[in-house]
Amino acid sequence: MEVNIIFILGIIIISILVILWWSYWNKNKKLDTISKQLEKANIELRALDQLKNDFVSIASHELRSPMTAIRSYAWMALHKSDVPLSDKMSRYLIRVLISTERLINLVNDLLNISRIESGRIEVNPEPVDLIALIKDIIDEVYYSKSTEKNFQFVVLEKPIPKIFADPEKLRQVMLNLVGNSLKFTPIGGKIVFDFSTDGKTMEVSVKDTGIGISKDDLPKLFNKFSRLDNSYAAVSTSGGTGLGLYISKNLIELMHGKIWAASEGKGMGATFSFSLPVATKENLAHAEEFKDRAMGEAKELEPVAI
Numbered sequence: 373m374e375v376n377i378i379f380i381l382g383i384i385i386i387s388i389l390v391i392l393w394w395s396y397w398n399k400n401k402k403l404d405t406i407s408k409q410l411e412k413a414n415i416e417l418r419a420l421d422q423l424k425n426d427f428v429s430i431a432s433h434e435l436r437s438p439m440t441a442i443r444s445y446a447w448m449a450l451h452k453s454d455v456p457l458s459d460k461m462s463r464y465l466i467r468v469l470i471s472t473e474r475l476i477n478l479v480n481d482l483l484n485i486s487r488i489e490s491g492r493i494e495v496n497p498e499p500v501d502l503i504a505l506i507k508d509i510i511d512e513v514y515y516s517k518s519t520e521k522n523f524q525f526v527v528l529e530k531p532i533p534k535i536f537a538d539p540e541k542l543r544q545v546m547l548n549l550v551g552n553s554l555k556f557t558p559i560g561g562k563i564v565f566d567f568s569t570d571g572k573t574m575e576v577s578v579k580d581t582g583i584g585i586s587k588d589d590l591p592k593l594f595n596k597f598s599r600l601d602n603s604y605a606a607v608s609t610s611g612g613t614g615l616g617l618y619i620s621k622n623l624i625e626l627m628h629g630k631i632w633a634a635s636e637g638k639g640m641g642a643t644f645s646f647s648l649p650v651a652t653k654e655n656l657a658h659a660e661e662f663k664d665r666a667m668g669e670a671k672e673l674e675p676v677a678i
């Protein structure tokens with residue numbers, strides 16, 4: 373009797389073990405198939421992404437040459453015409469010039485994004501004097517615009533250490549931030565640059581007295597095509613692409629930094645800040661870790677659209 377019970381129990385236990393093992397094996401097999409499918413999908417997605425980047429890059433190059441020609445001829449027709457132009461004709465030509473300029477800026481930004489996203493941008497950090505770089509940008513590029521709009525630039529100078537960044541990429545970021553402040557601040561505005569550091573990272577802020585940004589819009593700023601007001605009037609007067617902040621965020625992150633924005637709301641001005649590593653002895657000793665090698669052929673950035 374007892375032997376029978378033990379025998380039946382044994383059979384039950386063995387059956388349970390077989391069922392458990394079988395379901396485990398089956399699950400593993402399914403997981404294996406799913407992971408193989410995912411891997412395949414991933415490879416296909418990457419290939420598609422590469423195809424998209426190649427397409428954008430080729431299409432942009434092809435678009436840029438004719439657009440540059442249109443811009444040159446429109447400029448010559450406007451400024452070097454051998455017949456007097458009517459007011460109406462001058463207005464039309466000015467519109468052609470502005471629109472072509474916007475298209476060229478868009479193509480340049482698209483080229484930059486395709487280079488960044490396909491990892492073809494190289495980052496070569498070196499110790500950078502931030503205050504000198506900001507003063508350069510104010511002097512060289514924005515002097516005329518700022519006087520036109522009666523702007524006041526304030527650099528809150530203080531003894532700060534050099535930062536460890538790629539000067540060209542940093543210049544692109546600063547140009548976009550300053551360009552934005554100029555665009556979105558009415559006549560008579562003020563742009564203040566401030567710095568703070570804990571010795572390891574440097575925080576830089578660009579604060580303006582412009583139109584500000586609503587709380588709802590703040591999280592959208594660094595997305596692609598993030599123009600907050602897409603009305604025709606806004607687009608044609610401020611003439612940007614809505615890609616500058618997305619590019620800036622990518623460049624800052626390639627340089628091991630962070631970028632963010634703050635605003636008390638519409639009409640209250642905006643502050644854009646970023647942080648980057650300081651050129652400490654320790655960071656300089658590990659310079660290789662801050663470098664970013666390009667995948668494939670390295671490309672330079674196209675000039676920034678402002």
Ligand SMILES: Nc1ncnc2c1ncn2[C@@H]1O[C@H](COP(=O)(O)OP(=O)(O)O)[C@@H](O)[C@H]1O
Nearest residue numbers: 552553556598599600612613614615616617642
């Ligand atoms: N300083 C600023 N003040 C108010 N709004 C801003 C400021 N900087 C950026 N923005 C908003 O963020 C959007 C995205 O900026 P950006 O990516 O540089 O594109 P773009 O300059 O080509 O419009 C702008 O169109 C604008 O709506």
Ligand SMILES: [Mg+2]
Nearest residue numbers: 548552612616
């Ligand atoms: Mg911009």
